[in-house]
Structure formats: structure tokens, C-alpha cells
Amino acid sequence: MHIGVLALQGDFREHLAILRAVGLEVREVRTLAQLEGVDGLIIPGGESTTMAHLLMRNGLMESLRRRGRDGLPIYGTCAGMILLAQELEDDRPQERLNLMGVTVRRNAYGRQLDSFEADLQIKHIGAFHAVFIRAPKIVRVRPSVEILAEHDGTPVLVRQKNLLASSFHPELTGDSRVHQYFLEMVARR
């Protein structure tokens, strides 16, 4: 199983470290060529505007969108979730992958002052300590989207077939269970 981590910007190193710790072969993806042959892709946390800008430049955006539609398992954390979302509740347009039936509002939990840690209950996983950094908020989900975890009544981990997205950063806490859930999605495909 070859898992790629989009390595244009953000905390891709933390994702790579978690995947390596569970014994996987991993690959940094910065170019179209590096995307070839991956069985699943993680889009890390970072700045979505920066990543979108870099994705647009070398054809990765279009190629990823196509592969996502064809069933490539993709997991987006934070900025990655914004890039996956079909709708942004925002006055500013931003290029995205447009794959997942969720509406997301950027920085909706507030500025850095409001970044927080909290304990969640995740379906199929159980109790999970989560870190939210200037997190995007899921404000609406389509019926095709399964909610796997909520915080204060708001979905924070969601799945739609081959796509997984979280407002929080499991890569920052060294707990690999959300990653393992994603790996099962890749394995069962």
C-alpha cells in the first residue's frame, strides 16, 4: 500500500511520521509524477489559500479532483478539509477540489486565541483527544455524508465514501487511530 502525503505546505512531516510509525511506505507528493501510483492521499493541515495556489500551478488540482472522483481515498485535515469541500460559506472564492458534500466556514471557531484542545467520541474509534488550530467549521452536510464525530453539536470528522475530513489535527497528538481508520478505507477499496 502506497500512501502519499501532499507536501506543498503545512504539517506534512507529522502525517508522514505517524504513517511510518505504523510501518507504512509513504511518499511526499509535490508533483504530478509523485501522485502516480499512490493508493491513498492525505492533505495535511496548513494554509488552504497557499496550498490551493500551489496546487493550481502544476496541474495537481485537476488531476487530484479527477482521481478523487474516480474513488482515490483522500483524507483532509483542517486546510485539507477546506480543499475537499464542495461549498465554502465565505465571501471569498477559492479554488478547491470540490469533492465532498459539506459546507465549510473558514476560521469559524475564531482566531488563534480560540484554538483549542478537546476530547471527542469518534464512531468506530472511541475517545480521542483532538487539537483544533484556527479550525474550519462544518456548517452543513449533505445526506451522503456520514458524521463520525461531533464537538458541541458540530460535525468535526466526516466521511463520504472514499473521502474523509476532519476539522482537527490527529497528526499533532501522535495517536494513529484516525489514520488507521483511513488506511482501512484504502485497504477495502
Added chain:
Amino acid sequence: MEKLTGTFKVKSGLAEMLKGGVIMDVVDAEQAKIAEEAGAVAVMALERVPADIRAAGGVARMADPKKIKEIIEVVTIPVMAKCRIGHFAEAQILEALGVDYMDESEVLTPADPEFHVDKWRFRIPFVCGARDLPEACRRIAEGAAMIRTKGEAGTGNVIEAVRHMRTMNQQIRQVAQTPDEELVHLSKEWGAPVEVLKLIKETGRLPVVNFAAGGIATPADAALMMQLGCDGVFVGSGIFKSKDPDKRARAIVLATTHYNDPKILAEVSENLGEPMRGIDIAQLKSEELLQVRGN
């Protein structure tokens, strides 16, 4: 468990999200928008860029809150702002404004001759400059959640940033090889808290993100600092003191991502127009050096 805010995890966590990115100095809303559209991961809101601070002389202070608010208003990326070394009241004001990161910076005129801000008291994270590992350790012990090289700001000359990064790398290697029983001695010799040295020995790296700053002016400079092991890049005067800021900003963003790919670096370095003029460090008088402020 309740929501926990202002923890070291969320402070250092934001720095983790900025990795592989470029943080750009901006002096108004218009520049902030240009920076965001060019792909900056954050902007540093300032009254004047370092090159102009250098030229103007006098006392350099925290920016006008109105300016910072205007910049916060127009971008979705994080907004940072600088306070003077040791000026905890400026830091309190910046926290009240809701900036996302504070830079306790040698670029501004220091307010305290001996002490830095006690950064543990704040819920907003701090980045601090350092010339070597002991200095970085002291800032981390004071609560800094992110480190950057000091370099020599406002010169467009990368040599000091390189010197500081190489020094840190050498000293990290030294710590990694120091036997446990000698760490306390090293701590005393360096003036570096032993707890931080232990963390560095365990992991072989700084416990927080480390960016390059102070003199980066070209895509090649950014790639150089990234290849030396920096996690990302601050560009101060280098962008808005050049002929074509938008184009140069985009090129530096690309160079920071593709720092290991000389073909892309060659492509993005082409035809950028005049860079900022720059200063030979040897031409600066010792009292004109910003990097010696705060230790």
C-alpha cells in the same frame, strides 16, 4: 473535558501549520492582500519594513492598532505583529487586538535592557529570533512557541541568517552527542536551560518550529535556508522593497515549496525585476546591527 485554549500544544501547533510557507512583512491592507494572493501563509503587520526602520533611525515601536486591525480585516491567513523586546504591555495590546502570533523582535528598539517578555503568561503564541542554540533555548524556556534566525533584518543579505542556522545545526549535533552527565555543564557554559537541552538531545531537533529570517531577498535565498533545514521563511523588506513585489512574492512561495528542485528554482527565478538593493554587513557599524539586541 472542557475546551482548553492557550495551551502550548495549540501555540506550537499553529507554527506547525505554517511550515513550508512564507511569512511576509506588510505595512498596509493592500500589501496584505497582495501577499495572501501570492500564497503567503501569514503576514507580519508592521508600521515600516525593516529596511525603512533602518533608514529612519529613532525608536521603532509596535505598529498602530488601527493598521493591525485593517490588516486583520482583509485576510483569512494568520496575522502576526511585532512587539519590542521585553515590552509586555505592547504584547498585551497585541493580544487584545487578537493577532494570531507575536514576534518579540530585535527589529524594533528593545524596551528592556535585560529581560524578555514572560511568554507563558500569554494565550497568543510568540516567535523569537535567535543567533545560536543557547539563545533559542532561553527563548523557548521563556515560552516561545516558534523560533526564527535573527539574520540581519533590512539588509537583503542572507549571510547572517546562514551563519545563525549553521551555528544552530552544529550545536544541535553537539547536544545530540553530549553524554547525559555532561549536559548540566553544557547548560551552565551556554546559559541554556538543561530541560530544553534534554528535549533537543532526545529528538535531535529544536522542540519548536524554526524559520529563517533576516536578509532573505530571492527565491534562491529561500531555497538555501530550506536546504539548511529551516522549516519555512520570513521575508521582510525583500518583497515590497523590490521592483515587482507580486511576482517576487509568488516566486519565493514556489521556491520554498520546491526548494530541492533546481529546475523549478531556475524557472521561478527568471525575470523577477530588480531585487532590493541590499547592504554588505561589513559596511554596517556595530551599533547598526539589529541581531545583537536581546540575547
